[in-house]
Amino acid sequence: MENLLSLWQSTGIYNFTGGQAFMMLIGFLLLFLAIKKGFEPLLLLPIGFGAILSNIPVAGIAEEGGILYYLYYGIKLGIFPLLIFMGVGAMTDFGPMLANPKTLLLGAAAQFGIFASLLGALALNAIPGLEFSLKDAAAIGIIGGADGPTAIYVASKLAPDLLGAIAVAAYSYMALVPLIQPPIMRALTTEAERKIEMQQLRVVSRTEKIVFPLMLLTLCTLLLPSAAPLVGMFALGNLMNTCGVVERLSQTAQNELINIVTIFLGLSVGSKLSAEAFLQAKTLGILGLGAIAFAIGTAAGVIMAKLMNKFSSTPINPLIGAAGVSAVPMAARVANKLGLESNPHNFLLMHAMGPNVAGVIGSAVAAGVLLSLVK
Amino acid sequence: MENLLSLWQSTGIYNFTGGQAFMMLIGFLLLFLAIKKGFEPLLLLPIGFGAILSNIPVAGIAEEGGILYYLYYGIKLGIFPLLIFMGVGAMTDFGPMLANPKTLLLGAAAQFGIFASLLGALALNAIPGLEFSLKDAAAIGIIGGADGPTAIYVASKLAPDLLGAIAVAAYSYMALVPLIQPPIMRALTTEAERKIEMQQLRVVSRTEKIVFPLMLLTLCTLLLPSAAPLVGMFALGNLMNTCGVVERLSQTAQNELINIVTIFLGLSVGSKLSAEAFLQAKTLGILGLGAIAFAIGTAAGVIMAKLMNKFSSTPINPLIGAAGVSAVPMAARVANKLGLESNPHNFLLMHAMGPNVAGVIGSAVAAGVLLSLVK
Amino acid sequence: MENLLSLWQSTGIYNFTGGQAFMMLIGFLLLFLAIKKGFEPLLLLPIGFGAILSNIPVAGIAEEGGILYYLYYGIKLGIFPLLIFMGVGAMTDFGPMLANPKTLLLGAAAQFGIFASLLGALALNAIPGLEFSLKDAAAIGIIGGADGPTAIYVASKLAPDLLGAIAVAAYSYMALVPLIQPPIMRALTTEAERKIEMQQLRVVSRTEKIVFPLMLLTLCTLLLPSAAPLVGMFALGNLMNTCGVVERLSQTAQNELINIVTIFLGLSVGSKLSAEAFLQAKTLGILGLGAIAFAIGTAAGVIMAKLMNKFSSTPINPLIGAAGVSAVPMAARVANKLGLESNPHNFLLMHAMGPNVAGVIGSAVAAGVLLSLVK
Amino acid sequence: MTEQMSRGIELMLVGMGIVFLFLIMLVVAINLMSALVQRYFPDGPATAAAASVNAGGIDKSVVAAITAAVHHYRARHK
Amino acid sequence: MTEQMSRGIELMLVGMGIVFLFLIMLVVAINLMSALVQRYFPDGPATAAAASVNAGGIDKSVVAAITAAVHHYRARHK
Amino acid sequence: MTEQMSRGIELMLVGMGIVFLFLIMLVVAINLMSALVQRYFPDGPATAAAASVNAGGIDKSVVAAITAAVHHYRARHK
């Protein structure tokens, strides 16, 4: 008899809190967005599922003794995001960027979104009830980096409590890039500018591709060692791919290893989507600021491109500036799409890949600045 | 000189205990069964090898400082069985079950073996020298679930000392299903019943396959959250496979990841096959009760199928009831084989896959009950 | 303002120590050797990169909180080298050795290099400023085993401080085998001896290949359990491959798993290349002794082969003795190459593979002796 | 009969009860779900890809690639 | 304006400054490097293998093997 | 000669002794085993699958599948 009673008292129905129920719905929403809307499914599916699992009453899957509790150590110790970054590095081709280095500046300008939304977060403190510390603001700003692993890495160091919301915002807005960017790009460019055709890119030699990641890491070491973990693992992955002598390691890094870590990382991030942490005014602030960050980053990139087009010897289509926010490769595809709309013979994809990957470096650098100055 | 002496004193011959020697022979026996007899080689080979390694004198491979000691944490923390379960989920097709849901009840009935052998274990306490606690009994009973990861997960929580014997029994009897089940199935069915042909199953839509794992997890959350870790990871794997948008994660979960974890899990289980833990009357009890559990589970499934056949609108061949014990896919193949013996045109395989996978859910539910009530 | 200052004070330029700069150059040198010279790239590339990362000022990538600090636990606990050894075992074919077992003695003789360089290390203590303990000497000697995982495993147990230098020496000299061995081999053999053709090897049955790893482990258990971790994991990998019933585990062990662990192992080894540990007279000693170890091991193998050729019923080409140092498969290829120089119809590769894999066993045995006697 | 035995029997009754309750509710839920899906979201049968146990450890995507390669070849050499 | 706000603005100025400084120096370094490489180590264009994102999760080496298999077959059946 | 040196020499003698002892016993064991196996369990030569180093990191099962695909194709298009 008391078996039945204790069993009833151990059901979810008996133990559900409103918060848990709501967070599980958030989890299902993320699954819906991932599966039906195709929002970054590789990340949002595990994240959404992690949110569901960690909010199941009684089970305590995200508490000590539960699998998500232990998987989370991979984020806490900074291992998972760096391994993902290594895999991304192995999948990245710097050829287009090396063929037209000045497009790196577009990747710099677009990081303005990071710092603008950082300021925005601080400004929101004016609203009673909102209380963003400088660390919180920095972690929120990095959403504007439009780069998942970087955002998770920084958030796990500066504001673990906001990690869930920040990761969700980062990946959601990356998926929304095709909706967020075009209006801004159209608003800031003339039809004539969008028609601009760019010169065919030169072919980049293998040696250059091998030397580049080492050069990047060296520069990072000299100027901004606080960015070295991110830049270093990224460079390692890229070198493994370009050097051509460790093909089996490169393949594993960009396939099985990154897949395994992606599953674990997603679940662990989801485990941070608890009611206490997520159901706060802060979260709305984060979502709002994230959108602003993407918008401002896009605008800054486009404006920078217009400027450069003025002074550059070779023509630059301002649309590719928007790719500077990273969000590889969606942002580059968006630039290509808008280019084709104005001029059916104008293929900007390769030209946009330069600023696109430059944006990854740019946000890693910005992350380094924040990690070294925000204490 | 004292070098030679200390060397002699560090040889296995000098240090062997009878128990270690015997357990190494058990290990070799398991390897023989795995390699020559094809008994669940993917698990029994690593388990057998783990048993050999952990019983090598002096080396201390399963003690602090040894690799098996550290690998075992993957079981102790419940990580390995759940990752295997995720992979199994990704390899499972619920189509046949969704096409004929009432066969789920066969998967319920067959779990009777779990509780019968639980009682059996308690009854054995009457024998002087045998001393099974309720936790022990529950862990032994779960052998009747005929599902490896579930048995290991439950045993690691309720009776770590019996883990080795329980895992060995579970996998051995799964391999013996083609020997254990047929006599029972023949004894309980008439030739006429075995001849029964079942209706062609309808085709199940992809949407249903995507919704099902989420529905399953929701129900588990509401009724029996203590089963959520098992059911949840199983549902995650299944969703990754059916949703179709994270194919690379699904492939990794059902190939490289499950392979890696299988090697580690097997070795760690084997490391629990120490003389102190295994060379006890208890072990004989476990082996005996495991066989009983499989037999009773099979019988219960068949009888349930006969009942349903009486009242069901569409004919049900009682043979498929035996597949309810899970032991995927052997039990389903056995049902198919016996069906063909009685009627060469009667292919029951797909019909038996329904109760077969339902049995996996059934034993996970039973595991949840035991984990929440046996404290 | 003080932002800018603190930022300047956090740059690498500001914080660089001479030692770090030098070690980073060592790292780049290793990358150069790996990529341009093809020196064991699978290991030396990650090791070199690890050296660079761990010597970046401020970042502290190899200190608590940094990824290399945590990855190093895989070596500290002895897990990584053993997993690599398992994978190597799965990739090893003992066929040629089983077809001509007496070539095992060549694998024994070649281990003389290990103990000779051990003595050499102790002799160097005569030089003021050099201070090798017996443990140091043993760890250095194992370089002569010409087997990476074994060297790393032993060094991590006996002399963690020397791990970096020892691993670098071991892999570098393995890569240099085609330069180190030929002169020695020519000096110790006559043209006539190099011309010797050997009898076609018999075909080895699958059963023999399945039984062998188990026999090897049993012998190791009886005689030298301290070698059991190495020999055991090697035997496990080999058995998984030869038994044929766990193909998916074997494939994973020799592909994805070994690749993942290789990346982690290489980075962790590199993280031990710190200025304090590496910039010492000891390191020069290690590099020198390593070369000596390879040379003496090669010589011992060749001389043993000449002896055996005298007394053996079937002819033995002394060149294959050099393959006894292991360094699989380079040493065997070298023997084959020199054989072809003297006699274009004389293919020694398969005959040299026997002593080559025997050398792996030989160095594992030697490692066991050192681990059990040097305390 | 020992107190432990009686707990065991109670456990059996409760346990089997829950198992049946759970799976019966699952049957109901599935029937409901299938009806709704077939009514409101008919999307044709599941793709083979989404089904079937992946036995050999060999990647579906690989098989796909092979099939593709061979088909494509066949197409070009009619 | 709050002290925090002013820190934020300072952070923005410094931050964007560093980002630009870093990437400008990278541009310079790349131009230098490319010039040197093309001058002293010309090695022809990068191999396709070394470039491009590996999307489908299917191994380049596998694709290679398939292509090889099919080519080889084609060759033998001209 | 230092005490350490003498320990080293002793270590060398013992060590090489053990290495030879171990491998000689292994030779004996192998000869015995091979004789027994060939006498009582003759099973024909090892399959290629069971042998050889897997270099390229590409799955034997994949190669098998490719070969199969191509063969099968060839068979159907004689």
Ligand code: NA
């Ligand atoms: Na960015």
Ligand code: NA
């Ligand atoms: Na079951």
Ligand code: NA
């Ligand atoms: Na060796």
